[in-house]
Amino acid sequence: MPTKRLYYDDPYLRDFACQVLRCEPAVRNSHSAPLYEVITDVTAFYPNSGGQPSDRGTMAGADVVDVIERDDDIVHITSTAIPLGPAQGRIDIERRFDHIQQHSGQHILSGAFASLFGMETVGFHLGDEYVTIDLNAPEISHDQWAAAERLACEVVFQNRPVRATFWDRDALSGAIDPSRLRKLPTRTENIRLVDIDGFDLTPCGGTHVRASGEVGLIKITRTERIRGITRVEFVCGRRALADYRWKNQVAYEAAAMLSVHARDLPESVSRLQMQLRDSARQLEHALRDLYEYQAAAMYDGADPAGPSGIRVVSWASTDGHDIGYLKMLAHKICEHPSTVALLGSSNGESAHVVFEKSHDVSIDMAKLLREVLPAVDGKGGGTHQIAQGGGRRPEKLPYAISMAASMISKAAVGIEAETAASADCH
Ligand SMILES: [Zn+2]
Numbered sequence: 057m058p059t060k061r062l063y064y065d066d067p068y069l070r071d072f073a074c075q076v077l078r079c080e081p082a083v084r085n086s087h088s089a090p091l092y093e094v095i096t097d098v099t100a101f102y103p104n105s106g107g108q109p110s111d112r113g114t115m116a117g118a119d120v121v122d123v124i125e126r127d128d129d130i131v132h133i134t135s136t137a138i139p140l141g142p143a144q145g146r147i148d149i150e151r152r153f154d155h156i157q158q159h160s161g162q163h164i165l166s167g168a169f170a171s172l173f174g175m176e177t178v179g180f181h182l183g184d185e186y187v188t189i190d191l192n193a194p195e196i197s198h199d200q201w202a203a204a205e206r207l208a209c210e211v212v213f214q215n216r217p218v219r220a221t222f223w224d225r226d227a228l229s230g231a232i233d234p235s236r237l238r239k240l241p242t243r244t245e246n247i248r249l250v251d252i253d254g255f256d257l258t259p260c261g262g263t264h265v266r267a268s269g270e271v272g273l274i275k276i277t278r279t280e281r282i283r284g285i286t287r288v289e290f291v292c293g294r295r296a297l298a299d300y301r302w303k304n305q306v307a308y309e310a311a312a313m314l315s316v317h318a319r320d321l322p323e324s325v326s327r328l329q330m331q332l333r334d335s336a337r338q339l340e341h342a343l344r345d346l347y348e349y350q351a352a353a354m355y356d357g358a359d360p361a362g363p364s365g366i367r368v369v370s371w372a373s374t375d376g377h378d379i380g381y382l383k384m385l386a387h388k389i390c391e392h393p394s395t396v397a398l399l400g401s402s403n404g405e406s407a408h409v410v411f412e413k414s415h416d417v418s419i420d421m422a423k424l425l426r427e428v429l430p431a432v433d434g435k436g437g438g439t440h441q442i443a444q445g446g447g448r449r450p451e452k453l454p455y456a457i458s459m460a461a462s463m464i465s466k467a468a469v470g471i472e473a474e475t476a477a478s479a480d481c482h
Contacts, residue, residue, distance in 0.1 A: 058128030060098040067263035107180035116143035161292030167256030215269035216253035351388035376403030386412035402450030431456040
């Protein structure tokens with residue numbers, strides 16, 4: 057005997073009495089908790105089918121964690137075993153009502169796209185947050201979706217009765233003109249037609265409202281083109297209210313932050329973006345001037361030339377400048393001939409260093425950096441021309457910089473000789 061489906065007659069039925077006919081352990085992989093398959097004579101539980109998710113609830117006190125259809129049986133997946141015989145079932149009616157609102161809303165919205173534009177619904181998904189239909193149209197315009205949404209809401213406001221009837225194919229073809237059906241049935245018997253009084257007639261086994269007003273608001277939230285079809289995302293009833301609530305809150309808060317009306321938000325944000333771009337441009341100019349000014353001051357303040365004939369500009373800041381800032385400065389300073397920039401900055405936790413030289417100096421910056429990095433417990437590298445690194449002992453930064461400076465002035469000749477020697481080997 058197939059399971060008798062009580063939700064066909066009363067989709068709002070929450071509590072029901074049934075007979076448990078079978079309860080067997082479900083086949084699971086060894087890691088998951090044990091589950092049981094329960095079959096009853098009658099049930100109000102809706103199984104996963106036709107795009108509508110299954111119900112949740114309890115059966116004889118055991119949690120029903122899923123419901124599936126197997127041939128004509130409805131199989132309740134429960135968390136514990138339950139005894140055979142009489143039992144009480146209770147479905148989570150909040151979840152069911154949500155599915156009812158979304159599913160009936162889908163019929164109405166699909167009906168609106170079909171009647172206005174001849175667009176056929178080729179897919180339906182009822183997710184936890186959003187509901188989607190796929191329309192067989194490569195794209196839809198904003199005007200089209202606004203018109204379909206408007207018509208769908210009008211059908212809700214008209215509070216049309218919704219009825220479901222069963223047919224077999226012969227009786228159906230004699231009684232109803234197939235052009236009235238939005239979709240042709242795939243079965244030959246037990247064809248269930250859901251009729252939203254005079255507006256939409258389509259075969260469906262799902263749970264539906266008693267009258268269209270129960271659907272509440274139908275709101276399209278976005279559309280997306282996917283390989284020749286258009287996916288329309290929408291929400292109905294309580295979901296639409298929740299969606300409106302957070303969007304209203306976001307708009308209200310953003311408008312308050314900008315001291316404008318919510319309607320003026322796009323214009324205000326675009327004005328802000330423009331101002332931000334202008335400010336960024338001005339900041340860039342000001343920074344460039346600042347680098348040049350600071351680099352010139354640092355160069356002028358350094359000893360014109362040590363014993364090596366090289367002007368060494370050394371600087372250990374505690375202002376926490378980033379490596380980009382140090383590199384810009386070093387680059388500017390080293391536009392002067394016979395110059396080496398040894399720049400470092402620390403922020404109390406770490407230190408950055410950049411060593412750079414002008415093109416006419418033959419000291420190897422990467423090698424020099426390697427010599428002093430251990431002083432700041434650091435790592436880094438680079439080229440003959442420019443090297444950079446970071447260290448975990450910022451308090452040693454001034455020492456590391458002065459060590460590098462004295463290596464240049466005292467041993468520059470040695471480093472140059474070594475570099476020249478290695479060059480000779482080539
Ligand atoms: Zn349906």
